[in-house]
Amino acid sequence: xxxxxxxxxxxxxxxxxxxxxxxxxxxxxxxxxxxxxxxxxxxxxxxxxxxxxxxxxxxxxxxxxxxxxxxxxxxxxxxxxxxxxxxxxxxxxxxxxxxxxxxxxxxxxxxxxxxxxxxxxxxxxxxxxxxxxxxxxxxxxxxxxxxxxxxxxxxxxxxxxxxxxxxxxxxxxxxxxxxxxxxxxxxxxxxxxxxxxxxxxxxxxxxxxxxxxxxxxxxxxxxxxxxxxxxxxxxxxxxxxxxxxxxxxxxxxxxxxxxxxxxxxxxxxxxxxxxxxxxxxxxxxxxxxxxxxxxxxxxxxxxxxxxxxx
Amino acid sequence: xxxxxxxxxxxxxxxxxxxxxxxxxxxxxxxxxxxxxxxxxxxxxxxxxxxxxxxxxxxxxxxxxxxxxxxxxxxxxxxxxxxxxxxxxxxxxxxxxxxxxxxxxxxxxxxxxxxxxxxxxxxxxxxxxxxxxxxxxxxxxxxxxxxxxxxxxxxxxxxxxxxxxxxxxxxxxxxxxxxxxxxxxxxxxxxxxxxxxxxxxxxxxxxxxxxxxxxxxxxxxxxxxxxxxxxxxxxxxxxxxxxxxxxxxxxxxxxxxxxxxxxxxxxxxxxxxxxxxxxxxxxxxxxxxxxxxxxxxxxxxxxxxxxxxxxxxxxxxxxxxxxxxxxxxxxxxxxxxxxxxxxxxxxxxxxxxxxxxxxxxxxxxxxxxxxxxxxxxxxxxxxxxxxxxxxxxxxxxxxxxxxxxxxxxxxxxxxxxxxxxxxxxxxxxxxxxxxxxxxxxxxxxxxxxxxxxxxxxxxxxxxxxxxxxxxxxxxxxxxxxxxxxxxxxxxxxxxxxxxxxxxxxxxxxxxxxxxxxxxxxxxxxxxxxxxxxxxxxxxxxxxxxxxx
Numbered sequence: 001x002x003x004x005x006x007x008x009x010x011x012x013x014x015x016x017x018x019x020x021x022x023x024x025x026x027x028x029x030x031x032x033x034x035x036x037x038x039x040x041x042x043x044x045x046x047x048x049x050x051x052x053x054x055x056x057x058x059x060x061x062x063x064x065x066x067x068x069x070x071x072x073x074x075x076x077x078x079x080x081x082x083x084x085x086x087x088x089x090x091x092x093x094x095x096x097x098x099x100x101x102x103x104x105x106x107x108x109x110x111x112x113x114x115x116x117x118x119x120x121x122x123x124x125x126x127x128x129x130x131x132x133x134x135x136x137x138x139x140x141x142x143x144x145x146x147x148x149x150x151x152x153x154x155x156x157x158x159x160x161x162x163x164x165x166x167x168x169x170x171x172x173x174x175x176x177x178x179x180x181x182x183x184x185x186x187x188x189x190x191x192x193x194x195x196x197x198x199x200x201x202x203x204x205x206x207x208x209x210x211x212x213x214x215x216x217x218x219x220x221x222x223x224x225x226x227x228x229x230x231x232x233x234x235x236x237x238x239x240x241x242x243x244x245x246x247x248x249x250x251x252x253x254x255x256x257x258x259x260x261x262x263x264x265x266x267x268x269x270x271x272x273x274x275x276x277x278x279x280x281x282x283x284x285x286x287x288x289x290x291x292x293x294x295x296x297x298x299x300x301x302x303x304x305x306x307x308x309x310x
Numbered sequence: 311x312x313x314x315x316x317x318x319x320x321x322x323x324x325x326x327x328x329x330x331x332x333x334x335x336x337x338x339x340x341x342x343x344x345x346x347x348x349x350x351x352x353x354x355x356x357x358x359x360x361x362x363x364x365x366x367x368x369x370x371x372x373x374x375x376x377x378x379x380x381x382x383x384x385x386x387x388x389x390x391x392x393x394x395x396x397x398x399x400x401x402x403x404x405x406x407x408x409x410x411x412x413x414x415x416x417x418x419x420x421x422x423x424x425x426x427x428x429x430x431x432x433x434x435x436x437x438x439x440x441x442x443x444x445x446x447x448x449x450x451x452x453x454x455x456x457x458x459x460x461x462x463x464x465x466x467x468x469x470x471x472x473x474x475x476x477x478x479x480x481x482x483x484x485x486x487x488x489x490x491x492x493x494x495x496x497x498x499x500x501x502x503x504x505x506x507x508x509x510x511x512x513x514x515x516x517x518x519x520x521x522x523x524x525x526x527x528x529x530x531x532x533x534x535x536x537x538x539x540x541x542x543x544x545x546x547x548x549x550x551x552x553x554x555x556x557x558x559x560x561x562x563x564x565x566x567x568x569x570x571x572x573x574x575x576x577x578x579x580x581x582x583x584x585x586x587x588x589x590x591x592x593x594x595x596x597x598x599x600x601x602x603x604x605x606x607x608x609x610x611x612x613x614x615x616x617x618x619x620x621x622x623x624x625x626x627x628x629x630x631x632x633x634x635x636x637x638x639x640x641x642x643x644x645x646x647x648x649x650x651x652x653x654x655x656x657x658x659x660x661x662x663x664x665x666x667x668x669x670x671x672x673x674x675x676x677x678x679x680x681x682x683x684x685x686x687x688x689x690x691x692x693x694x695x696x697x698x699x700x701x702x703x704x705x706x707x708x709x710x711x712x713x714x715x716x717x718x719x720x721x722x723x724x725x726x727x728x729x730x731x732x733x734x735x736x737x738x739x740x741x742x743x744x745x746x747x748x749x750x751x752x753x754x755x756x757x758x759x760x761x762x763x764x765x766x767x768x769x770x771x772x773x774x775x776x777x778x779x780x781x782x783x784x785x786x787x788x789x790x791x792x793x794x795x796x797x798x799x800x801x802x803x804x805x806x807x808x809x810x811x812x813x814x815x816x817x818x819x820x821x822x823x824x825x826x827x828x829x830x831x832x833x834x835x836x837x838x839x840x841x842x843x844x845x846x847x848x849x850x851x852x853x854x855x856x857x858x
Binding site: 053054085086087088093096097148152155156159160163166167168169170253254255256257258259260263264267271 | 364368370371450453508509511512526527528529560561562563564566567570571573574575576577
């Protein structure tokens with residue numbers, strides 16, 4: 001019963017997060033300097049009537065609350081409106097580009113987890129030895145290097161000089177390799193630092209000593225007991241990191257000329273294409289909130305104490 | 311609950327990032343472009359092959375009548391032909407029209423059309439189609455922008471017979487034919503335009519050397535050769551079907567990726583090469599660099615003469631002499647951009663070469679002029695008059711295109727030397743600041759155009775029909791007169807003289823500081839031959855082939 005009511009609570013707070021982000025974004029875009037109509041016309045040659053007509057046609061002459069209410073009600077009916085620039089319906093546009101972004105996010109997160117956890121564990125096991133120093137440096141690099149920079153570096157090394165991997169596009173697995181590394185590198189850095197710290201902490205605890213005294217193999221001590229305890233904070237980091245990842249796709253998709261909603265929203269912002277910006281934010285909020293819901297649930301799967309305590 | 315808090319926080323961070331990016335937004339203006347330049351011809355052209363060409367930004371639409379972006383023209387110029395073509399010497403030659411006559415009052419043009427042309431969808435090209443096209447541009451439902459401005463002062467068309475059409479203008483316009491040569495007045499298939507309506511831009515059909523195949527958003531635009539093509543314009547050598555089987559425009563916004571794509575052989579050509587790469591590519595044995603200066607108005611800093619003290623020609627002159635343009639252009643563009651001396655670019659009709667090197671950086675004279683104007687050097691190194699400091703509000707657009715914001719910073723340093731305090735205001739919302747509120751002392755802009763009549767929009771006293779403010783805000787009766795003459799004069803030799811005098815006045819009155827001429831650049835593999843450029847600097851692929 002407690003589980004169910006907690007799940008319900010989490011679900012409704014997720015829903016509020018999504019709606020809240022929509023309201024916030026609508027409001028801020030509205031307040032933002034710049035006029036979408038003026039960015040659509042050539043100022044030196046368009047007549048005032050034409051500009052007024054365009055504004056009326058797009059419904060941008062109405063008061064803020066009317067625009068907002070209309071947008072909100074039609075969105076709840078599944079109508080996300082039309083792009084101001086291309087007059088295409090927004091929903092199919094997003095659905096067309098979303099899979100590529102989700103794919104990239106997924107491969108990046110896998111890269112980040114595999115590299116982050118492996119290196120973090122290695123680093124903790126060989127604490128203060130040269131491996132540890134090296135890994136910590138990698139971690140520092142990962143979190144401090146901007147993704148566009150590591151992206152361009154990867155392109156120069158692996159595409160231009162070695163010519164091993166495609167430099168651009170989003171057809172096929174090969175095009176995912178470099179962008180996933182560039183995007184996942186930050187996460188790998190975050191995760192490995194977190195895993196290392198908590199592994200080191202856990203390994204100093206009494207129960208590890210007990211396990212070792214019981215004669216368990218070092219492998220079982222490390223992976224079944226120490227790592228499992230050390231993973232909880234790492235998982236929290238991953239949930240938060242999803243936000244970074246989704247924001248990072250804006251940059252990475254541009255650098256690697258991939259399709260995806262990161263590109264869509266970047267273009268939409270440049271032309272102040274409000275319906276598209278809103279639509280993309282809505283879907284990103286859904287993805288973000290869903291992932292964090294899953295992260296929350298996974299705590300209790302990994303650590304039975306949380307299941308009981310909460 | 312802790313996770314939940316973080317979740318909200320990160321959502322906020324993400325939204326902040328989105329908004330930060332939106333701060334960088336700008337109006338989509340047409341930009342950059344050029345002069346015809348013949349390129350490398352070595353072996354016999356061979357048929358076949360695919361050319362991949364990386365574009366820097368995504369076209370807004372492939373409907374020539376609705377587009378407002380130069381990048382779109384680069385793609386749809388392959389799909390659409392025009393009635394006439396403008397050669398490098400600015401003469402107008404036949405294309406879809408074989409010949410034309412102009413009425414004595416200059417208000418109607420009668421075109422005889424080619425009889426062997428069909429659109430890609432099989433629709434015959436005829437007088438009716440021409441009429442449909444120009445009426446389509448006038449029709450508000452089309453939402454035509456740039457094309458509508460180019461078509462001005464077109465009023466109506468009369469179909470005289472199957473292949474003869476008469477276009478009526480409300481006033482004579484000597485730039486009309488030149489405008490008709492531009493791709494944004496390209497001829498679209500009436501059948502397809504009716505069929506697709508406002509989605510024609512995603513399903514373009516024309517009479518051009520290439521047929522539209524597909525457009526995958528943010529990925530590529532594919533066109534394939536039109537085997538029936540037999541009506542190429544005079545400025546390409548191959549007037550028949552193109553050599554290339556396919557042409558693929560990839561959309562690659564990141565410049566390092568574009569240039570890297572050419573170097574690694576993953577694309578065969580890429581546009582808009584940054585200055586630092588121009589230098590290295592010129593030394594690369596496997597690639598070639600094609601560069602062509604754009605035609606129209608160069609990147610120019612405009613004084614706002616509505617405001618004190620910029621109403622005073624001597625103060626403007628002082629600023630003009632105190633800005634070391636040579637150093638700015640050399641430092642920022644490493645010798646890859648040319649400095650500009652006139653309100654027009656070289657190559658356009660009437661460009662006045664005598665303005666080149668007609669003044670030089672001269673801070674001493676600048677100081678003297680400012681002294682004479684009553685501005686006394688204050689203790690802080692800034693001049694003042696009647697207790698008011700001499701400050702200049704320099705507005706520049708964001709994002710930082712072609713390092714324009716860096717120009718502002720150098721100008722700020724240079725003007726400090728003569729006691730002028732420059733306040734730089736970089737804003738994405740320059741449309742409001744400049745064209746609605748006129749809240750600036752100095753502002754920079756450029757424009758691609760095929761005819762010097764473009765000066766009229768900027769330097770002529772506004773006639774009241776404009777919705778937005780003019781850039782200079784101060785006018786000259788003699789200049790007004792010249793610009794009016796230039797619009798209606800039909801003799802090109804006389805027009806040249808008119809525009810030369812106009813340029814002299816603009817520079818003499820120090821209304822502007824011309825900075826640089828924007829070169830359109832293409833990096834290409836050595837395997838690619840025959841990419842040429844039209845008179846505005848847009849690439850042409852009629853002669854292009856790939857060496858096997």
